[in-house]
Amino acid sequence: MGSRQITEKSLSMLRSLPRISLQNIRDNPNSKLKNKRGRGQHGGDKHGAGNKGSGQRQNFMRLGYETGNNPFYLRIPQEHYYRGHHLRREYPPLTLHNLQKIIDKDCVDTSKPIDIASLIRSGFYNFSPDLKQFGINLTDEGADIFAAKINIEVQWASEQVIAAIEKNGGVITTAYYDPHSLLLLKNPKKFFESGQAIPRRMIPPSDLIEYYTSAKSRGYLADPEEISKERVKLAQKYGYTLPNIEKDSDYTMLSERKDPRQIFYGLEPGWVVNLKDECILKPKDQELLSYYNS
Amino acid sequence: MTSALISAIKRLHISVVPQIRVFSSNAVSVPSADQQNTLTVTKKDWAFKPQYTKPREVWIENIDTIEEQKLGLFELHPSVYAASPRIDIIHQNVVWQKKIRFVSWAHTKTRAEVRGGGRKPWPQKGLGRARHGSIRSPLFRGGGVAHGPRSGKTHFFMLPFHIRLNGLTTTLSAKLAQDDLHIVKDLILPTDNPDYLHDLIEKRNWGPSVLLVDDTDYAPRNITVAVDSIPHVNIMPVYGLNVFSMLKHDTLVLTQAAAEKIEEQLLKWLNADTRTQQQAYKLNQV
Amino acid sequence: MATVLRSQCAFARLFAGKTVQILNNATDLGAKLGPGSQSVLSRKYSNYAHSPFVTKIKEQYDYEIVKKPAEWAFVKRLLPLETIPAVTPKETYPSGWIPPKEEATSLPYFIARTKNHEVPIYLDITYRGMRKITKIRKIEGDIWMLNDEIKSYLKQKNGRYVETRVHEIGRFIEAKGDHVHDLMQWAYSKGF
Secondary structure, X not given: OOOOXXXXXXXXXXXXXXXXXXXXXXXXXXXXXXXOOXXXXXXXXXXXXXOOXXXXXXXXXXXXXXXXXXXXXXXXXXXXXXXXOOOOOEXXXXXXXXXXXXXXXXXXXXXXXXXXXXXXXXXXXXXXHHHOEOOOEEEOOOOOXXXXXXXXXEOEEOHHHHHHHHHOOOEEEEOOOOHHHHHHHHOHHHHHHOOOOOXXXXXXXXXXXXXXXXXXXXXXXXXXXXXXXXXXXXXXXXXXXXXXHHHOOOHHHHOOOOOOOOOEOOEOOOOEEEOOOOEXXXXXXXXXXXHHHO | OHHHHHHHHHHXXXXXXXXXXXXXXXXXXXXXXXXXXXXXXXXXXXXXXXXXXXXXXXXXXXOOOOOOOEEEEEEEOHHHHOXXXXXXXXXXXXXXXXXXXXXXXXXXXXXXXXXXXXXXXXXXXXXXXXXXXXXXOOOOOOOOOOOOOOOOEEOOOOOOHHHHHHHHHHHHHHHHHXXXXXXXXXXXXXXXXXXXXXXXXXXXXXXXXXXXXXXXXXXXXXXXXXXXXXXXXXXXXXXXXXXXXXXXXXXXXXXXXXXXXXXXXXXXXHOOOOHHHHHOOOOOOO | OHHHHHHHHHHHHHHOOOHHHHHHHHOOOOOOEOOOOOOOOOOOOOOHHHOHHHHOEOOOOOEEEEEOOOOHHHHHHHOOOOOOOXXXXXXXXXXXXXXXXXXXXXXXXXXXXXXXXXXXXXXXXXXXXXXXXXXXXXXXXXXXXXXXXXXXXXXXXXXXXXXXXXXXXXXXXXXXXXXHXXXXXHHHHHOO
């Protein structure tokens, strides 16, 4: 016999049952697991750990040790492509399919430029700068279905991704952020509450200069003229007609870029944001202005 | 045992009454013939609309006369006031509220702390007696206690955020379903005499113990004075609302503003991303 | 204890008479320190920004307070979302996400969307991948009727009987095996 309408039925049952009070409530039966060591048959036994030795005492051998054999990890040749993996920069991926899903669910506003701060705000992307993660790697999974016109700034993007975004009349920029700037972008509210001045964004390290100055990867330090040439070239390579963004109604949004020294859109380095009184403290001191503008 | 319970439930004649909406137009005012004041029906437009369960309608009552007057109808969100009544979740919340501030001061002395017992009671060998090193060993009468309770043991733990949230919605729903939740317009009394409150509770068939909840932490003078001298009638601001107090009192009386504020806050947390917000409160985790 | 005290005194003697000078060296260029900030003993601070070298600096730079600035819109965009936003109806959803339909609420049973606007159908993998259980959560209305429908749908889809289990108090149904895709399709067809 099953009851119909679970919630309604149980609420109407309660109407005719005694009042729920501190005296007549209880947890579900058997919801608490009693992990007591029994003393009866098997209960007082060795719990499957065997008699004496490493099994009973859990003093296991070190990982990889094979009781005197030449261990497996030393027997096979070394794989050098893993050397220095703990020092390399990591870019946690975000697929174009997931980006489209975020846009479909209205968790990110496409009428504004999208950067790592707005993607973290959406709740569907996260990363940790303290684990040497340097931002978003936008990957090409779902490039076929992607159909949003956006101005997006990521840290790493492949050629297919750039083509997929530019095909829909969007704009993509790859930009470098130092770990400290990424921490601010990850939790801007926490930073504003700390009452510190917004710092400058650092310039990329020497091995990344090439990537971020090249027009092919749409680097933020590349020449805009070169980028517009590369946009046409890519359109010819992938065989799509490039939408003219100069005549687009959202041209001001699509042409919005951050300064290479800027971390947040619209907020300049050196400013202090006061969330409580809703005001911004802007430095006037010549010394500071020259420092933050350098 | 089980069959007795089943037959008891059968005797209750439970039937699900379909929810009939009396008024459907938006914020209608229907003047009633027998009463002086007009009956207002408030239909609400929530940011998070009820998906399947229909909103609950409750009467807005008054407490400025002993006779009950219906001042209007009021809609309550089903996610907050008609949630599935989970007795186990109510129980977990009550246990948590009891344990979170409980420190056990039960204390026993170990063999080291019991006075004396430094000397070996008799020689190890040659007497035919069991070997012992101290007369305060746990085996001895008057000896120390092995594995006894030691004082200052805290029973603090944190119930997961959403179980705490569910505890509030479940208890409010159960109270509403059992006719133990009443909505009043405000807490303005004509007199500060506690007898008035006694009579009112008696007449309305509330209580005897009543918890009054307002949305602010300052209340009109009359009600605070009246409540002050009655130990089983208490008043609480909306931010103090908790499962234990709701169960401790027989009847829960919310002001209209308090009911709205509870609904707003709980709906907000039911529809918010709580991962970053709860990160700081996670215990036993890196 | 005595040794510790002696060493502290020795440390203090080293810096006696020139504390201000030393602390000025440690702070930012040209910063002035207020009285009472001199701590002779070296301490470790969790954060340079919270150390007295920064917190005790007297304000000396010239700045301008802009109230209700035009840039506040840029600050607002950065603040976290209070609740997960509702989805505005669109013509197409290229990602394959499907919005719930209005007619689903007239059915005798209902599967509510999660706060992230997804259908709550999940796969539980236990015993190192040996046991797979598909779980449908947040069921309202007639759970047993929904169970019968799912059973017959899965039987027709798989060509064999599929075991299911109903949890009335928890308001969920579990089906033995990985049927997430099938059940998602079924839920979308019903409009959940």
